[in-house]
Every structure is written in structure tokens, then in C-alpha cells.
Amino acid sequence: MKTTPEDLIPELKQHRRIILGHEPTPIDPLPKLGQDLGITLWTKRDDCNGLAFGGNKVRQLEYYLGPGVEANADTVLITGALQSNFVRLTAAAAAKLGWQAHVQLEERVPSHDQLYRKSGNIFLNNLLGAEISYFPEGEDEAGADKALDERAKELKNHGRRPYVIHLGLGSLPYGGLGYIRAAAETYAQTITSGDKPDYIVIPSGSGLTHAGFLVGARAIGWDIPIIGICVRRGKKSQIDRIKQRSSELAQMISRPDLISDQDIILSDKVLAPGYGKMNHQVKEAIEKAAQLEAILLDPVYTARTMAGLIDQVRTNAIPLGSKVLFIHTGGNPALFAYQNAIENFSRDN
Ligand SMILES: Cc1ncc(COP(=O)(O)O)c(C=O)c1O
Incomplete structure (x- = not known):
């Protein structure tokens, strides 16, 4: 065995x-x-x-989303770099679960290259049906989490059941x-x-x-x-x-x-x-x-x-x-x- x-x-x-x-x-x-x-x-x-x-984020999401399923969430929120793989895989997991994904993209790598700003993971986020917002800073973990919490509050007021994946050092x-x-x-x-x-x-x-x-x-x-x-x-x-x-x-x-x-x-x-x-x-x-x-x-x-x-x-x-x-x-x-x-x-x- x-x-x-x-x-x-x-x-x-x-x-x-x-x-x-x-x-x-x-x-x-x-x-x-x-x-x-x-x-x-x-x-x-x-x-x-x-x-x-x-x-690697597939393995991580299996445990991040376990508590979300337990809480009967229907929406997941996450923040990451413009070309974040974690964000793309969260959008994918949400599609599989029948949830909405809200992804916040941070300006972590200054680039005006259209491929960087539109192709790769960003193209896939769109394809997977995620809702996208942008955060101007790339190195403000606490600020990015706060912006995400505010968006979660708005979604809650609209009757959604949001689950935020917090990546800052203050969260488990x-x-x-x-x-x-x-x-x-x-x-x-x-x-x-x-x-x-x-x-x-x-x-x-x-x-x-x-x-x-x-x-x-x-x-x-x-x-x-x-x-x-x-x-x-x-x-x-x-x-x-x-x-x-x-x-x-x-x-x-x-x-x-x-x-x-x-x-x-x-x-x-x-x-x-x-x-x-x-x-x-x-x-x-x-x-x-x-x-x-x-x-x-x-x-x-x-x-x-x-x-x-x-x-x-x-x-x-x-x-x-x-x-x-x-x-x-x-x-x-x-x-x-x-x-x-x-x-x-x-x-x-
Ligand atoms: C492809 C890939 N490898 C490695 C890492 C780093 O993993 P960790 O954030 O767990 O240190 C990431 C993080 O986004 C990633 O997307």
C-alpha cells in the first residue's frame, strides 16, 4: 500500500x-x-x-480554501503582483468551485511592456472570469490587504459571502x-x-x-x-x-x-x-x-x-x-x- x-x-x-x-x-x-x-x-x-x-500555489490553495469552503463562501479575494501565479491559480480554483474571484494586482515590477501588462497570467485571469482591480504599490503588504478587506466589505453589503486570502505576516x-x-x-x-x-x-x-x-x-x-x-x-x-x-x-x-x-x-x-x-x-x-x-x-x-x-x-x-x-x-x-x-x-x- x-x-x-x-x-x-x-x-x-x-x-x-x-x-x-x-x-x-x-x-x-x-x-x-x-x-x-x-x-x-x-x-x-x-x-x-x-x-x-x-x-506550487495549487498545493497552498488546497489549505487556504479549506476554511473558505467550511465558511460557505461564494467569493474569494486575493492580492498579488501583476503577473502573479497565485492570483491566476486562485481565479482557476474559484472557477472550479463555482465561486467569483476578485483579484487585486499590485504594481510590483515597473514596466510599460504591453506583454507584461496584458499577456501571461493577466490574460488567464480574464479568461478564468476573475474580476480585476489594481493597487498602486508593490511593497505594501498591509496596505494591499487593507484594500482587499474594504472590497470584501463592499461585496458583503451586496449579499456576497467573501473569503479573503491574507498573505501578510499577521495572518496564519x-x-x-x-x-x-x-x-x-x-x-x-x-x-x-x-x-x-x-x-x-x-x-x-x-x-x-x-x-x-x-x-x-x-x-x-x-x-x-x-x-x-x-x-x-x-x-x-x-x-x-x-x-x-x-x-x-x-x-x-x-x-x-x-x-x-x-x-x-x-x-x-x-x-x-x-x-x-x-x-x-x-x-x-x-x-x-x-x-x-x-x-x-x-x-x-x-x-x-x-x-x-x-x-x-x-x-x-x-x-x-x-x-x-x-x-x-x-x-x-x-x-x-x-x-x-x-x-x-x-x-x-
Ligand atoms: C511559480 C512560483 N514559484 C515559487 C514561488 C514562491 O513561493 P512562496 O511564495 O511560497 O515562497 C511563487 C510565488 O508566487 C511562484 O508563483
Whole structure:
């Protein structure tokens, strides 16, 4: 019989989950890219989990929306960057549930590129039937949440039953439970296949994917180094964020004190010039993954994470010959929005 995440972490059953994606997602070898780098490389294909182009936010939404279903909501509200994958997947989940989605898009990456402003996830939000509003700031989490709450109040006054997904640090990180689950799923797969990695490399943005995976791994006694690659904020503030989020998540599965400071490993060496902006390493990662393995990576999250992985190998933080599992968290639709940015980025930048 197959081992389920709940067999390994029964405390997950304390939380209501709805099923939105396929699991387990496959783990694929990346032999040519691995050989190019001098390591054994695999990828866990969370980009292939089924819902509207897939991605890590499918797992997160399964736990964010559980309480919403319990509260008998009929409308979901969320805020995110213009090309947010989370927003697109929330619109998709709402369509599946028969709810209305209200999505608020923040100006986080200044760009007048029409592809960035209209294509990729924005095109999909429209196609999925979401109602869209805009928020002028990109780095004001509390302000964006407040604007969303005001919209929820208006909707309530019009007889809707709104459910707001709050992503700020003041709200519980339900989405991280999805990655506690993913860690257990991954562990069970690697035990069955015998392909046990020495390192996991994962993106670290809001931090719920990273913190969730870390808490899940430690909850089952899996002591593997989990290297978070900073995709949004610098290492210093990201360490505090992962500390807070992993402590909250550990408490949410009744396992406080699970994570120590040494468990939190982060690199921000490929973050410059900042969130969602191209650099040489990101461009190299996009091209290498596409041309050696037909793996598509987006510039904001997954290519930056692969670039971080390549940097870790080149600087010997991950020694040559190591076995490495790269968590592919999706984001493919953003490739189209970034087409100009990728094609026009040259080595002279
Ligand atoms: C494709 C993709 N990968 C990674 C991340 C980062 O995940 P987290 O916000 O859980 O750190 C995001 C966040 O939006 C994403 O869309």
C-alpha cells in the first residue's frame, strides 16, 4: 500500500483541505543538465499538478480554501503582483468551485511592456472570469490587504459571502501546510525509488513553500539540507520571515520547536537587480534548462531558483558529485509576459 503524507504526518488531518491538483507529482531526472554541472540532478514537477498550468500555489490553495469552503463562501479575494501565479491559480480554483474571484494586482515590477501588462497570467485571469482591480504599490503588504478587506466589505453589503486570502505576516500561513504535505510526499517517493538526494533547492518568496517543506521534512525526521533561493527579498529579512513562518507552521501541526536556526539556509546571490528583473544567471538558467532538458523555467521564480542552484554548485556550497533535487514550482505562463524581457536581455546589460 502507498504511504500517504497523512501516514507520515497525521497532524495534517487537523486542517481542512480541498483537492485541487494531482498528487504525487513526478520526480524526473535531468541527466544532461546534471552532467553539465557535475552533479546528479532531479526535479520534482509541481509545475505538472493539473490545475490551469499548475504550480506550487495549487498545493497552498488546497489549505487556504479549506476554511473558505467550511465558511460557505461564494467569493474569494486575493492580492498579488501583476503577473502573479497565485492570483491566476486562485481565479482557476474559484472557477472550479463555482465561486467569483476578485483579484487585486499590485504594481510590483515597473514596466510599460504591453506583454507584461496584458499577456501571461493577466490574460488567464480574464479568461478564468476573475474580476480585476489594481493597487498602486508593490511593497505594501498591509496596505494591499487593507484594500482587499474594504472590497470584501463592499461585496458583503451586496449579499456576497467573501473569503479573503491574507498573505501578510499577521495572518496564519495555511498555504504552507501544502508544502509540509509535499515534503512527506517527496520523502515517500525517494524512499520507494532509492534515489535519495543530498540537497533540496527550493524558491523562497513569501516563504511558505520553503518553510512548509522544511517543517514537513523535519517532522518526519528527514535531516536533508533545504536551500532556499531568495526570489523577492534579501537574505537578512528572508531569514526572519522563514523563522517566523516555520515556527507558525510547526505549531499548526502541534510540533513546536521543530526548526532550529541552522536549518534555515538561504542564498540571495542571484537576486540582483531585484524581484522579477532579469540578470545573466537567470537568462543562462532559462536557456540551459530549455535546451538541455526541455524544462521551461520562468524568470521570476523557477529560473532564479535554478540560477541559485547553479551558483551553489559553482561556488562549491553544493559539492561536485552531489545528488540534488530541484523543486519546480511552476510559473510557466509568465514566460509569455516576459518574452520581450528575455529576448532583449543581452550580455551587455
Ligand atoms: C511559480 C512560483 N514559484 C515559487 C514561488 C514562491 O513561493 P512562496 O511564495 O511560497 O515562497 C511563487 C510565488 O508566487 C511562484 O508563483
